[in-house]
Amino acid sequence: MNYTWLLRMARWARRPPSMTQVKIVAVVALAVIAIVVIEKLGYWPDWASVNPRALRAPRP
Known part of the structure; x- marks a missing residue:
């Protein structure tokens, strides 16, 4: 255990x-x-969910 x-x-x-x-x-x-x-349980509204974005390469 750390002393702190x-x-x-x-x-x-x-x-x-x-x-x-x-x-x-x-x-x-x-x-x-x-x-x-x-x-x-599936009762969370769709508008309150975050849509995952596809990973893209960063722009130069």
Whole structure:
């Protein structure tokens, strides 16, 4: 383990994040999971999807 990560974990143990920050991270994680599930079930609209482009050689 890197010494920097050990110091970061010690600092986080002394001053944990506020409940507001924990709630924000939880809401964002749930939103991402919901979007992935909706997309996998096929309910995601086509206009919200990114169309992959074919790889082209760069122009000179």
